[in-house]
Amino acid sequence: MTALINKDAVEASLLGLVVGDALSMPVHWYYSPTKLRKEYGEVTGMMAPKPHHAESMVQGMSYSGTIDIMHDKARFYAGNRLADEAREKLATADIAARRDDHGNFVGAVEGERVHYHGTLKRGQNTTNACIARLLMRYLAKSNAGSQDLYDPDEFLHEHLYKYMTAVPDTSDTDQIICHNDTYMDVYLRGFFANASKGIALRNCAWSQRDQWSIGSLDGVVMTIPIIAAYSHEPKAFVVARAVEHHMLTHRSVTATSVVSVLAPLLLELYKGSVLREALDRAMDKKRPPRCTGREMRDSYVQHHGPGRIPKHEKWLQHMTTSDESAKEFVHRMASAFDNDEDVAGWGDRPNSRLATACYCEQTFTIVLYLAYKYWDDPKKALLVNANLGGHSTARGAVLGAIVGAAHRSE
Numbered sequence: 001m002t003a004l005i006n007k008d009a010v011e012a013s014l015l016g017l018v019v020g021d022a023l024s025m026p027v028h029w030y031y032s033p034t035k036l037r038k039e040y041g042e043v044t045g046m047m048a049p050k051p052h053h054a055e056s057m058v059q060g061m062s063y064s065g066t067i068d069i070m071h072d073k074a075r076f077y078a079g080n081r082l083a084d085e086a087r088e089k090l091a092t093a094d095i096a097a098r099r100d101d102h103g104n105f106v107g108a109v110e111g112e113r114v115h116y117h118g119t120l121k122r123g124q125n126t127t128n129a130c131i132a133r134l135l136m137r138y139l140a141k142s143n144a145g146s147q148d149l150y151d152p153d154e155f156l157h158e159h160l161y162k163y164m165t166a167v168p169d170t171s172d173t174d175q176i177i178c179h180n181d182t183y184m185d186v187y188l189r190g191f192f193a194n195a196s197k198g199i200a201l202r203n204c205a206w207s208q209r210d211q212w213s214i215g216s217l218d219g220v221v222m223t224i225p226i227i228a229a230y231s232h233e234p235k236a237f238v239v240a241r242a243v244e245h246h247m248l249t250h251r252s253v254t255a256t257s258v259v260s261v262l263a264p265l266l267l268e269l270y271k272g273s274v275l276r277e278a279l280d281r282a283m284d285k286k287r288p289p290r291c292t293g294r295e296m297r298d299s300y301v302q303h304h305g306p307g308r309i310p311k312h313e314k315w316l317q318h319m320t321t322s323d324e325s326a327k328e329f330v331h332r333m334a335s336a337f338d339n340d341e342d343v344a345g346w347g348d349r350p351n352s353r354l355a356t357a358c359y360c361e362q363t364f365t366i367v368l369y370l371a372y373k374y375w376d377d378p379k380k381a382l383l384v385n386a387n388l389g390g391h392s393t394a395r396g397a398v399l400g401a402i403v404g405a406a407h408r409s410e
Contacts, residue, residue, distance in 0.1 A: 003271035016404025020396030021129035030389040031346040043386040048122040056113035065196035116183035130179040156201040208252040216358040217394040219250025254360035269405035283327035289361040293352035356390020378403035
């Protein structure tokens with residue numbers, strides 16, 4: 001007999017996504033846990049972000065589209081031009097002080113860098129989680145009464161486009177009409193830059209082959225409402241639907257590989273499987289990346305940013321895996337290290353095994369590790385994730401969906 005889907009597990013999984021993102025939001029993109037603790041102390045609950053962020057790259061970013069998705073945040077995204085102008089006038093030491101931890105020149109010293117989410121309040125969600133919530137609302141409406149009226153074109157035109165072009169309203173504290181986030185991920189800037197050229201929205205997504213950061217875990221976060229909405233369908237159909245949706249914004253091999261593991265894992269948990277047993281089955285399907293956190297960080301610094309790493313070398317950095325399964329790897333890491341920063345980090349510790357950057361092959365392995373190690377304490381799992389820094393919001397969203405499904409709405 002096929003096990004039934006537990007609705008409470010599905011609901012808790014979606015709530016976990018929202019909570020995991022909001023919890024990590026203030027400390028998002030702190031690659032250095034030392035700097036994170038200096039600014040915020042130990043994360044023990046929801047907090048408001050501060051106006052500035054010592055590791056922010058926002059002022060080095062640009063948007064080339066004519067469709068207004070920036071609104072009152074546009075002044076922060078003149079990055080490349082302003083950075084180039086500043087660089088021409090600065091001494092070598094001043095240039096070094098204005099590089100981020102990736103080696104990119106961002107044109108501002110640590111105390112002047114705008115926080116990625118400085119316009120948000122305690123407990124609010126990032127743009128990416130807001131888009132996942134937008135999809136939840138669309139699916140609830142379109143599929144009401146057991147219908148299947150999800151239409152990717154309708155979602156893009158009538159929901160994503162309108163949401164991103166709506167003028168922010170600070171009284172809309174739930175960010176239902178529009179988000180009020182400062183940070184606009186590169187996939188959104190690229191998508192709307194293409195849309196500004198008249199390209200059909202269905203064809204606006206960037207490819208990981210052309211832009212390395214399209215392989216971000218953000219593309220996976222967007223699929224979780226799809227997995228939840230169609231959890232009653234056969235596993236292969238659920239995976240296929242999730243892949244169809246992430247391809248709207250993230251044409252990524254690594255995102256697809258993660259979805260092919262995450263969807264069956266969530267389906268198992270929705271049906272009552274024991275978390276660690278389900279994780280072991282999921283982890284047997286993938287292998288961890290060969291590139292370590294410290295190796296990735298050093299390659300970025302050496303090349304003065306990831307965009308300057310030769311294209312094929314960058315591709316192999318993400319596509320080359322180690323010889324052991326993720327199950328063997330996670331079991332070994334969980335027993336070998338007391339300090340989670342030895343397992344996942346960037347540059348603070350000499351030998352962090354995994355990178356806390358955004359890439360799926362790295363971030364999802366961290367998620368699996370945290371879910372396994374803290375299987376009996378979902379709150380601790382989410383707090384440890386936040387305190388590790390890096391791309392903690394997307395990791396928190398996926399981790400929250402997993403532990404939420406396992407522990408239900410408690």
